[in-house]
Amino acid sequence: MAKNTTASTARSGMFPKIEIRPRFLIVPFGQLFE
Numbered sequence: 001m002a003k004n005t006t007a008s009t010a011r012s013g014m015f016p017k018i019e020i021r022p023r024f025l026i027v028p029f030g031q032l033f034e
Helices: 001-011 015-033
Strands: none
Touching: none
């Protein structure tokens, strides 16, 4: 599913938005794990 989403987003030219989304999700997740 992640591969399909990236391809669909990349086609729309929203590559920067996808890279920012996972980064924001990783920030809160990292704090919870720490």
